[in-house]
Amino acid sequence: MKQLNKNQGSIHGDNNAWEFFENQVSSLNPTKIFIITDENTKECCLPYLLKKTSFKQDFEVLTIPPGEKNKTVSTCVELWNELSDKRADRNSLIINLGGGVVTDLGGFVACTFKRGIPFINIPTSLLAMVDASVGGKNGVDLGSLKNQVGVIKNPLQVLIDTSFLDTLPNAHITSGLAEMLKHGLIHSEEYWKKVQDFDATNKLGVSDLIWESILIKNEVVTEDPLEKGRRKTLNYGHTLGHAIESYFMESSKKELLHGEAVAIGMILATYISSRICSFPKKKLDEITAVILSRFKKVSFSKENIEEIIKLLVFDKKNSGGMVYFVLLRDIGNYKINCTVENELIYEAFNYYEKF
Structure with a gap:
C-alpha cells in the first residue's frame, strides 16, 4: 500500500x-x-x-x-x-x-x-x-x-x-525528472542509478520511481520540517537554479521551466562541489553527461552570469547577508551552509559551457 x-x-x-x-x-x-x-x-x-x-x-x-x-x-x-x-x-x-x-x-x-x-x-x-x-x-x-x-x-x-x-507535454515530464535526479544525488548511488533509467512510457516503472522519490523527500521533511538542517539538501542545485530561473523570467529571454533551471544549477553545484568538497571529478563528468542527455544546453554571456550572481542575494537560505550553497562530498554525502566565491561560480559556468 x-x-x-x-x-x-x-x-x-x-x-x-x-x-x-x-x-x-x-x-x-x-x-x-x-x-x-x-x-x-x-x-x-x-x-x-x-x-x-x-x-x-x-x-x-x-x-x-x-x-x-x-x-x-x-x-x-x-x-x-x-x-x-x-x-x-x-x-x-x-x-x-x-x-x-x-x-x-x-x-x-x-x-x-x-x-x-x-x-x-x-x-x-x-x-x-x-x-x-x-x-x-x-x-x-x-x-x-x-x-x-x-x-x-x-x-x-x-x-x-x-x-x-x-x-503533460514532454518538456514538463523532463522538468519534473530534474527533481528526481536531485533526490538521487542527495540520497544514494542506488537511487541515482535507478532514476537515470526513467522512461515515461513504462507506467509501472514510473509509478515506482515517483513513489521512491516521494519517500526520500518525505523522510527529509519529516526529520527537519522547518529547514534548519537536512531539509536544506532539497535545495541542491536550487541556489543558482532559482537565480537562473528568475533571470529568465525578468529578461526578454524565453522562460525556462523550473526543472530546466535546476538541471543547470545541479551541474554548477556539482562542479563547485568538486572544487570545494573534493567531489570526484569522474562522477562530476558522469553526472553532467546524464543531465545533458535529458536537458538542452543553454548559453550564458558574461553579462548574463553577472546578473544571475546579483540575484543570489535573494535566496531563501541566506543569512546575515551571506549566500549559502548545498554541496556534495560524494553522491549521498552532503555539506550545507557553504559559501562560494563569485570567481568559482564563473568557473562553474565555464565548465558547463565547454562540456
Whole structure:
C-alpha cells in the first residue's frame, strides 16, 4: 500500500487513493468545496477528477492563468475575492488540482483566507508529485524572485495519480525528472542509478520511481520540517537554479521551466562541489553527461552570469547577508551552509559551457 503520514499531510498513491480521498471529504463534511485549477488542468484534468469521485456538497471551480508568471500575490487577491464573493468559510474545503504553481499558490490561498481553511493537493505534473506537493511549503513569487512569500503547512491529503502525467507535454515530464535526479544525488548511488533509467512510457516503472522519490523527500521533511538542517539538501542545485530561473523570467529571454533551471544549477553545484568538497571529478563528468542527455544546453554571456550572481542575494537560505550553497562530498554525502566565491561560480559556468 502506497500510503504515508496517516494523519495530517497524508500521501496516497495506489488504487485506494481515491477511496481515501472520498472518505476524507465525507468525514470533513465541508460547507462548500472550491477546486482551484489553471486553464490547462481545468480542460485536461478536471473531467478525470469528476469521473473518479462525486461530491455531495456544492462545488465551485476557480481558474487561474497557467505558468510561473501568474504565481503572484495579485493572483491570490483575485482568488481571495472570489472565495469571499462565493461565501467560503472556515469549514469550506479547497482542492488544488494542478502542477507546482497551483499547489504552491492554492495552498497559500487556503492557509491565509479566513486565517486558514483545509486543503487537499492533487498534483497533476511530475514536478508537483515528487516535489511541490510534499513537505507543506506554500507560497508565491515576489516579482521575478522565486518563493519569497509563503507559509509551511501540510495539506489534509496529497493524492498521487500518475494517470495525470498522460496530459503533460514532454518538456514538463523532463522538468519534473530534474527533481528526481536531485533526490538521487542527495540520497544514494542506488537511487541515482535507478532514476537515470526513467522512461515515461513504462507506467509501472514510473509509478515506482515517483513513489521512491516521494519517500526520500518525505523522510527529509519529516526529520527537519522547518529547514534548519537536512531539509536544506532539497535545495541542491536550487541556489543558482532559482537565480537562473528568475533571470529568465525578468529578461526578454524565453522562460525556462523550473526543472530546466535546476538541471543547470545541479551541474554548477556539482562542479563547485568538486572544487570545494573534493567531489570526484569522474562522477562530476558522469553526472553532467546524464543531465545533458535529458536537458538542452543553454548559453550564458558574461553579462548574463553577472546578473544571475546579483540575484543570489535573494535566496531563501541566506543569512546575515551571506549566500549559502548545498554541496556534495560524494553522491549521498552532503555539506550545507557553504559559501562560494563569485570567481568559482564563473568557473562553474565555464565548465558547463565547454562540456
